[in-house]
Amino acid sequence: PMADAVVAWLESAQIRCWAAPRDIHPGADWGAAIIDAIKDARLMVVVFSVHANASPQVLREVERAVNRGLPVIPFKVDSTLPSGSMEYFLSTPHWLDAVTPPIEQHLHQLIATAQRILAVPLTPRPVPPPPLPWWRRYAKPLLAASALVLLALAWFGYRASLPVDPALVGTWRGPDRMMIG
Secondary structure, three states, X not given: OHHHHHHHHHHHOOOOOOOHXXXXXXXXXXXXXXXXXXXXXXXXXXXXXXXXXXXXHHHHHXXXXXXXXXXXXXXXXXXXXXXXXXXXXXOOOOOXXXXXXXXXXXXXXXXXXXXXXXXXXXXXXXXXXXXXXXXXXXXHHHHHHHHHHHHHHHHXXXXXXXXXXXXXXXXXXXXXXXXXX
């Protein structure tokens, strides 16, 4: 009931909400629908209670939102403290404490906070360039090696094309080398 109230208040302030029971169509893949919703979201509000703290589904949803860099607003509706992994994911953001009545004042604060966050323009995440194909990664070293091989072949071809003086064939050319024509 508290989550439904939060959705109703946010939507009355023209802040579109996505809620799994309402927005997942019958027959749709539940997990994929939640992941798609998180990818499309700009903000996550966690209505935090003893039930949310114990829910592995809520934990996975919060983890995915944190992983995507979404701002997360923990909206605490009872005196439960987060435990385990939930504490890890919700220990950084500032909490909105809605434990003390009247709830309406806390809902107004939630609306103002959400509007402030949503007013900030989106900055796209940098997309890393795709990896180069193998031949592009090794193009420069391969070209350099090919150039050296061609130079060596040209040198040996040039040396082989030089005329040999028959008078020098079989003579010593140095202390340890003999020229053979």
